Amino acid sequence: MMGLTKTSACSVVLLLVVAIDTGFSNPLKSKESWGYVDVREGAHMFWWLYYADSPSASYSQLPLVMWLQGGPGGSGCGFGNFEEIGPLDRDLEPRKNSWVQYSSVLFVDNPVGTGFSYTDSDEAFATDVATVASDMLVLLKQFFNKEEQFQSVPFYIFSESYGGKMAAAISLELTKAVEKGTLKCNFAGVALGDSWISPLDSVMTWGPYLYSTSLLDDYGLREVSSAAEAVKQAVDQGQYLKATELWSVTESVVEQVSGGVCLLSVVPPTALLMRHHISPLHRQSLSQLMNGPIRKKLGIIPQNVTWGGQAEAVFSSMSGDFMKPVVDVVDQLLDAGVNVTVYNGQLDLIVDTMGQEQWVKQLKWVGLQSFSQMKWTALDDPAFPGVTGAFYKTYKNFSFYWILKAGHMIPSDQGPMALQMLKMITQQD
Numbered sequence: 001m002m003g004l005t006k007t008s009a010c011s012v013v014l015l016l017v018v019a020i021d022t023g024f025s026n027p028l029k030s031k032e033s034w035g036y037v038d039v040r041e042g043a044h045m046f047w048w049l050y051y052a053d054s055p056s057a058s059y060s061q062l063p064l065v066m067w068l069q070g071g072p073g074g075s076g077c078g079f080g081n082f083e084e085i086g087p088l089d090r091d092l093e094p095r096k097n098s099w100v101q102y103s104s105v106l107f108v109d110n111p112v113g114t115g116f117s118y119t120d121s122d123e124a125f126a127t128d129v130a131t132v133a134s135d136m137l138v139l140l141k142q143f144f145n146k147e148e149q150f151q152s153v154p155f156y157i158f159s160e161s162y163g164g165k166m167a168a169a170i171s172l173e174l175t176k177a178v179e180k181g182t183l184k185c186n187f188a189g190v191a192l193g194d195s196w197i198s199p200l201d202s203v204m205t206w207g208p209y210l211y212s213t214s215l216l217d218d219y220g221l222r223e224v225s226s227a228a229e230a231v232k233q234a235v236d237q238g239q240y241l242k243a244t245e246l247w248s249v250t251e252s253v254v255e256q257v258s259g260g261v262c263l264l265s266v267v268p269p270t271a272l273l274m275r276h277h278i279s280p281l282h283r284q285s286l287s288q289l290m291n292g293p294i295r296k297k298l299g300i301i302p303q304n305v306t307w308g309g310q311a312e313a314v315f316s317s318m319s320g321d322f323m324k325p326v327v328d329v330v331d332q333l334l335d336a337g338v339n340v341t342v343y344n345g346q347l348d349l350i351v352d353t354m355g356q357e358q359w360v361k362q363l364k365w366v367g368l369q370s371f372s373q374m375k376w377t378a379l380d381d382p383a384f385p386g387v388t389g390a391f392y393k394t395y396k397n398f399s400f401y402w403i404l405k406a407g408h409m410i411p412s413d414q415g416p417m418a419l420q421m422l423k424m425i426t427q428q429d
């Protein structure tokens with residue numbers, strides 16, 4: 001859901017179509033809690049925690065995962081929760097591949113202004129990732145003080161898209177705070193999913209990726225490459241706001257010359273196609289769900305706060321920061337001994353795997369050469385034993401997962417494989 005400045009057909013399906021006619025006929029068995037933290041003057045951040053619900057272990061024996069959505073401005077409490085990894089799906093039915101089976105899950109609507117988070121004035125929106133990180137540190141401090149029982153459980157940050165850029169910056173600040181003793185938690189690692197770590201490497205590989213998958217002809221490749229080159233020039237000159245505008249232009253060029261390819265998944269995953277064909281009767285959007293039954297259940301959302309799937313004001317406040325790379329932050333994490341995982345969907349275009357490989361090769365990390373020389377290992381798709389669903393490779397503190405037949409939202413495209421990856425990263429398999 002990151003950075004789709006316009007609403008293409010695929011994003012409409014992914015973001016807006018929610019069928020609910022069951023109400024809360026399947027109430028949750030697991031414990032949950034939620035609340036607001038005032039992270040700055042006039043900036044109120046909403047969080048929602050589900051305690052792990054496993055038949056074989058109590059939540060205190062399982063890890064805690066914080067999930068960060070993209071955008072910036074995409075709501076984890078809405079999208080990540082009901083469309084990807086939460087205990088209930090968009091029909092409010094139990095999700096078969098819910099991550100809550102193996103960890104407690106903390107959703108946070110960040111940066112402030114996203115989802116149910118809100119600000120008292122427009123001046124309070126974050127304008128850079130440093131503010132995003134310091135805001136989150138305030139929230140985490142308060143969270144771990146209030147929920148003391150989580151101070152000792154392994155804490156992981158998982159992320160998607162722009163959430164990855166935020167996760168990297170937050171992880172670095174968190175590591176420093178834990179070292180200084182100003183925040184008590186057992187930080188165990190960060191996982192960067194289809195993440196916006198090096199925006200330029202993503203944009204520069206759009207053409208080659210589409211060309212090699214028969215989605216561009218030579219004419220189209222030239223058009224996309226020249227639009228991407230303009231983005232590169234702006235980035236090279238440090239004109240980041242202009243780079244964001246040109247990035248958006250490049251997206252339009254891609255859509256024009258590729259016959260309207262879906263930026264989130266060049267081949268629509270089966271689930272997406274099926275959603276296209278379901279009768280639109282009795283349909284409610286995710287926004288109707290969040291502003292209707294969910295708001296009522298939560299009971300603490302101020303009257304004047306309306307949930308939106310993608311807060312445009314949050315995105316535009318961050319637009320001068322959007323195209324800046326944070327590869328150096330990943331290097332600093334590795335130097336600090338943090339376990340870092342990169343995972344990416346094979347069919348994702350907006351953050352394609354080629355671009356991820358490209359920035360990984362720019363790391364100054366001492367282990368890079370050994371990592372590059374290693375062979376990857378194939379993983380069975382838990383849904384289809386005997387069929388490869390992913391590859392992975394780990395060297396010291398760094399891992400890479402290549403998730404097959406998944407687009408930008410890996411857990412909603414390949415739920416069983418994503419769950420298997422969660423178990424491996426959190427050392428439960």
Ligand SMILES: *[C@@H]1O[C@H](CO)[C@@H](O)[C@H](O)[C@H]1NC(C)=O
Pocket residue numbers: 118119120121302304305
């Ligand atoms: C919403 O109302 C609260 C008081 O209930 C106020 O403090 C806040 O500034 C308002 N926010 C907006 C965005 O109008």
Ligand SMILES: *[C@@H]1O[C@H](CO)[C@@H](O)[C@H](O)[C@H]1NC(C)=O
Pocket residue numbers: 187188189339396397
């Ligand atoms: C990082 O992962 C390794 C396994 O690859 C594990 O032994 C180590 O404890 C992890 N580090 C932290 C801080 O959890």
Ligand SMILES: *[C@@H]1O[C@H](CO)[C@@H](O)[C@H](O)[C@H]1NC(C)=O
Pocket residue numbers: 334335336337338395396397
């Ligand atoms: C992780 O990185 C730290 C710092 O470079 C290093 O001391 C540690 O041995 C690494 N962990 C593993 C599992 O290699």
